[in-house]
Amino acid sequence: MGKTSIFKYTFEELETLLVEQGFNKFSAKQVFDWIYVKFETDFNNMTNLSKSLREFLSENYEAKPLNDLVVKESKDGTIKILFMLDDSRTIETVLMPQKYGQSVCVTTQVGCKMACKFCASGLIKTERNLESDEIVRQIFTMNKLLREKFKDDPENPSARVSHIVVMGIGEPMDNFENVMKFVNIVNDPKGFGIGARHITISTCGVVPKIKEFADLKTQINLAISLHASNNEVRNSMMPINRAFPIEKLLDSIRYYIDSTNRRVTFEYILIDDVNDRPEHAVELAKLIRGINGYVNLIPYNEVEENPYRKSNRIDEFFKILKKQGINAIVRKEFGADIDAACGQLRAKREGVLKNEI
Structure with a gap:
């Protein structure tokens, strides 16, 4: 049997494991510090651990970053990486520099069974869920990349991932347990310490x-x-709507807001002559009025293999929403020159999309 990834353990789980093996409870904090703060991946280099603990960890566990197959960097600073998992399957992760910090979009499944018609991810069927450690390793690997990028200025806030969006390949709510465990690990102040309010989980419903x-x-x-x-x-665009139509979806959103007192973001990709006409904007305003949320209007990143095209009514749609009293923003486009839309790079490698990588 292969070694177990140390990234699968929450702090509490690692603490329990080490105590059960006869080691000091405090050792868990030391291990977390070496991995998530110092980015050390060789247990033998963790010099403040006892020799017996270093040997135990080295014999049974590993702290491997993901293997990058393709790395693309956009002129706007966006970095997209096609990673190979230990079973040779591939996933994508995107780093997006923002004014407020470094944001990473992580993948949660190999493929996506939601089959949204406009999305490159849905062109390849779901093969499996990612384990929690495989999601954590995306953040770890991006952090190592930033650490190298800012090696001459390690205290620069841009030298670490500060925000996470769970919006990559796959439906996060379809891999709920692993996603929530991932959040626990990256949110832990003894680890990456990424604040809960800096983490966003996206679902199609x-x-x-x-x-x-x-x-x-x-x-x-x-x-x-x-x-x-x-x-x-x-x-017509999202098969999940047949199982959970808009009325049921909005009921669940109201339940979420009542339970948490937090607002939601409505993501709205504008597609030419499909959902971008003025009457759609008025209808959307009516639909969500009174709900504690705002609309994130997203310019469509075209996929040649489907019939949808980018809308030229983005400004008009935005102005109508504002006139209707709806809070809205237009999302900045990232990485249009490097296949940064969800699933594009992987789909090209798998031969589902045209053009070479």
Whole structure:
């Protein structure tokens, strides 16, 4: 059998494991510090651990970053990496420099069974969920990249990941347990210490899991991939809407807001002549009015293999929402020159999309 990834353990789990093996309880904090603060991956170099603990960890565990197959850097500073997992499957992770810090978009599944018509991720069927350590390793690897990038200025706030969006390949709520364990690990102040309010989980509308998430009463942000103002349009783009139509989705969102007293983000990709007409903007305003949330309007990153095209009505749509009293922003485009849209790079490697990597 292969070694177990140390990244799968929360601090409490590692503490319990080490105590059960006869080691000092405090050793868990030392191990976390070496891995998540110092980014050390060789247990033998963890000099303040006892020799017997270093030997135990080296014999049974590993702290491997992910293997990068393709690294692309955009002229806007966005970095997209195609990673190979230990079983040779591939995933994508994107680093997006923001004014407020370094934001990373992580993947939670190999493929996506939600099959949203506009998304490159849905072009490849789901093969499996990612384990929690495979999601953690995305952040760890991006942090190592930033550490190298800012090696001459290690105290620079930009030298570490500060924000996480769980919006990559896959539906996070379809891998709920592993995603929440990942959040526990990266949020832990003894580890990366990324604040809950700096973490956003996006879902296309898995209603039962939204309610389960609400019951946890965390400070983690929730984003809803809405993308339509009525069931007819949403059914045409997002198969999940047939199981959980807009009415049920909005009920779960209201439940979340009532339970957590936190607002939600409505993500809305504007697609030419599908969901971007003035009447859609008015209908959207009516649909979400009174809900504690705002709309994130997203310019569409085109995928040649589907018929959808980028809208030229973005400003008009935004102005209508504002006139209707709806809080809205237009998301900045990242990495348009490096296949930064969700799933594009992986789909090209798998031969589902045209063009070479």
